[in-house]
Amino acid sequence: SVSAFAPACNLSETPWGFKAFGRFFGDDDKSKWKEHDACCLAQKYAGPALDVKMDVGFEDFVYVNAPVDQLRCRQFRDVAAGNPNVQLDFNERPGHDHSYFFVATYMEDHLKFHAEHLKH
Template sequence: MDLTNVSQAKVFNGWHKQYQHTSSVLHCDMRFAIFLPPHASAAQPVPVLYWLSGLTCTDENFMQKAAAFQKAAELGIAIVAPDTSPRGEAVPDDVDQSYDFGLGAGFYLNATQEPWKTHYQMYSYVVDELPGLIEANFPVTSKRSVAGHSMGGHGALTIGIKNPEKYASISAFSPICHPSIVPWGEKAFRHYLGEDKALWKEYDAVELIKAHNVTTPILVDQGDADGFLDDQLKPETLQQAAKENNVPLELRIQPGYDHSYFFIQTFINDHLAFHASQLLND
């Protein structure tokens, strides 16, 4: 499989690198970023945290803004950040070029509707193709966890819940918890998946908790000054579903914090330590 190194920089004695490759799942060229901690080697491979970013983001937002590398280097965890949607001239976009649908807004699902289904297969890309590529080309183990922010928090929750054998832990900042009932999710699901709301449930964390026996530990942080809290995120629906189904969810409401990467910076070390407790536990 082709893999082109786009950039690299040493950081906290580890390496941040960007790569481009041709995705057979998304039918376009894709870019991802990886952080490798100092001791990562063929003789000492490390586990991986997959980070899924939110609307309008690329592989760069988390890597440049989250201030995660020092703690990841200390813990000995690699971090992989894919793009948030397929890209390229052949990839369809929202006709109105809205920020919340189309390019930059793949919602980590497999689209079933035209013209989206050829390229918008982000679920399969994140769950299958990308980890296969990472594990074949970098000094990492097959132990994985998944985390994300906003749309990416939705992705982390749904992907982690549906694949308990592949992810040791799940965390999210400000996730879209119940996308089937909020404007962002309704718009994306209607276009990507059609009008069959039974299919929507396959990509809705609240509905998945009701349908699956979830034993994977989950950590969620949510700021109470988040402008999207009441209309788009609805963490109380996730908390209620988790309580009713005995899911090991810790939801922390953080006073005064908004939806930004300043919020993520503040609590990212907690999330990395949370994942390390599962990934490094033999």
């Protein structure tokens, strides 16, 4: 199982990713970027069933209010929907942003999610 709070899901396609991946992997070979991009990985994932839980605050300044959606969580949702090996529990949380309080509010849900998977 995998879970994340407001993750940056498609870094090979966003300004944050251009900056980060360019520094980590260089600007010359962008195929290396896709090897570390969650959307690209989920799209081609062919392993055993993978359960993913994702929560994002609907008031997150880099998600819905920014000129560019830096997180691309909806893109990951759409990619996961096209791969039967990736089961996504996707939640946009109204009234929450990118703060500690958002994470604190839903942390127990994520712990229960992983605990349930550890039982199997």
